[in-house]
Amino acid sequence: MFAMRRRLSLFNEDGLLPIFRLLPVLLVLLLVAAPPVRAQTAAVPATADVTQLEQANSDLDRASGQLNAIRERVERDKDDDARLVDLKVEAEALNRTILSISVATRPRLEAIKARQTELGDPPAEGAPAEAAVVVEERKKLATERNEINALTGEAENLSIEATKLSNRITEIRRRLFSDAILKRTEINTELFTEASGALVEETQTLNRTVAAWLQFVWKFKRMQLLGAVGLSLLAALVLHTGSYRLFAPFITRGVQEEKPHYITRLSVAFWSTILPTMAAAAFAGASYFFLDTFNVLRADIAPIVTVALGVMVAIYFVAQLANAVLSPVDGHWRLVRVSDRGAQLLWLLIFGMSIINGGDYFLGTISEVLGSPVVLTVVKSFIASIIIGALLVVTAFIKPVLRQGEKPDTQGRPWPRSVFILLVLTGLGLVFASLLGYVGMARFIATQIVVTGAVVVTMYIGFLSGRAVSAPNAFAETTVGKRLEERFGLGQVALDQVGLAAGLGVYLLIFVCFVPLILLQWGFQVADIESWAYRIFTEIRIGSITISLVGILAGILLFAAGLVITRWFQKWVDGNVLARSQVDAGVRNSVRTAVGYAGVALAGLVGISAAGINLSSLALVAGALSLGIGFGLQNIVSNFVSGLILLAERPFKVGDWVVAGTTEGFVRRISVRATEIETFQRQTVIVPNSLLINGQVGNWTHRNKLGRVDLAISVHGSNDPRQVQEMLVEVVRGQQGLLRNPEPMVVFLAFSASSLDFEIRAFLADILNGTTVKSELRAAILERFRQEEIAIGGPAAPEVPVKISPEGAELISALLDQATEKLRPQSTSRRRKPADEAPEADPAA
């Protein structure tokens, strides 16, 4: 029982609880299974509690013992930074254990208090005495309560001590660091004489030790030594060829490229530094691992070998980087604008500095391992720092700088003044610091210049290359981009996005690889960095608010998973269940949409609670926002609610022909805020749902697609209306696509002097075919009219009756005859016409 409770409380501490609180939401099974478990823990049997208290007591005793042990070890390892870090981590863990031990006693205290309240106050003086059992229980409870309080008090003191110890460790580490840097040694001749004596002794001891070890190994562990060397060489070979095979385009300089692109130069520089260094580091690790596994190393030789391997990797890294940046042989691949001669000199100087610095560390370790006097180490570092300072001053006086456009093989110019001054000052500073006796500081600065400088330069190149790769359209120019384009046929946009992702990836890689390296340089230990990383990911505390990156990430992941599951479920419901159940398309659409929104809401809730955001605090915010929502978001909320009503009520569905206000068209999509209507001109109109709910909406295809078409027909007024009507009825009855029932109708609407107006009213099974049917009907009617010679229109001008007496007519004809004879040679037709018209007009008058 105790163990179970302990475990629960541990989960709580780790911040894992939110996820665990979630699982019941996701899995109904867990929801069903969880309450019984909890019920079991709640019902604490009274007999088990005494042992529980004892258990807590013994746990606390053990914790106290551990604390003492840690304290002793801190005293013992006062000078070992790495051990101190581990001890600090242990002390903090112990502190948490102490807290959880006393938290575990809390339920028992509550139970005792509850029981004491039940028993009530002891009877006042003079009142009848209680039963002996009650008095006994009262006593027992009071004792136990006191015991628990005493226990918690003890835990409290222990926790204070553990925290103090952990603070003390931090203090000791800080002092160690400042001691190492600021310790001053008097530099005088005595020191050197002492050191030279020690050097002779050390050389002898070293020779003896190494010779003894070698002899021993050669005699007894020959196979193991050879095996270890062979295996690590094999590993190196595999790594070397493998990395070249895999990453050849990144780390080799193509011969055929005369003038390589800037990005190519940058990325080759970056990767040709990183990959071989990593291979070398892996080789060093493998060597050490094999030597150690085969028991070839001895306790006194192991640290020397370790440092030798580490120093070799560091020197290799610096040399490789200098090679990549300066490219002393090939000027086209140089990243910086320096002359050939300058590049060679700079490379030599940087390499020299790294060798000196590495050698300093190596020799220092030998002195430490062999237990030589400290003066020897001091003198070695003194010499190394002075040499590095001198090399820096020499660097200041070479002339490598080129101007824009100058050829690499020309004579360079001196450094800019600021760089020159900086180099000289740093070099002289190193020399003077050493001469004044601050050898530790000089050594620290020298190491920073060589190693941290190299790391920072690599980071900078990496950042530049990441930025160059993620620049617009730059990735497509690179070899990898071209290859991707060929292989997968990626478009320009996709390539650009890949480039962006690659750039971000490079940034991340730099951050993860190099920041810890620099921190390690500055005296932090691996355990420090681990605990920081752990803290960054699990709890960032700002005031009383704790943010957990892992929790937020888990929330986002769960939300995404919820979305995917929702989509899948939606598709499944729509495709398998609804499609087969023969429901109406509108219902199907509504169900699908509702499922979608419900799923998103559920996924959101799950994500929020997984991110560790308390949903109950959301209620507070909702309360505060409700006024704002009432005013500011009134429209949106009203549209939202209207959308829900639309989904439930379904006044129209997707594909319906609706008329809403001035908008007429087909419904294309109903979402929760607005509905998309596509007009016949293919314009999409987004109509807010509240308009559709509050206003009048016409739907041509609501229950069925039945609809009436009206067709206006006019014929000339001279026709017989009944004949025309019968003719129209015949044509309409013969027309395809029109319904017989309800019967089509031909209505004689109106007549005037010039026209007779009819209207055909006919019903269609599918109103969507209206236009086609109307046009066919018109054509059929026109054909029929022509066939039956029904005049559709009258003459263009109205007829005017003219009255002429017979004498007048004769007179006019005589006059006309005269005129005709005059004009005879020209034309005859003109003259006759009015004469013809006159008799015709007569009867009409």
Next chain:
Amino acid sequence: MKRMIMMLLVSVAMSAPAMAASVTNKDGDTQVLVIVEDGSRMEVALEPGSTETICPSGCFVTLPNGDRIALNGGEEVEIQGGAASVK
């Protein structure tokens, strides 16, 4: 719709998780708690009816009635008659 979701998200983010324990005094008098946190002992006076946020990473509390309890952080404690009830 998007704006609304954004607003909701922002408000959720503002109501960020409170992992620390909170203590509420439901008594009529000011109560004094002794809290041990991060290796230091301090006294916190609670006005009647007020709520205080304490120990984000676990602590020991000595209550006015002399009881001592340990908190993991994240609990809600109510003080009534000098005694505490932890939720």
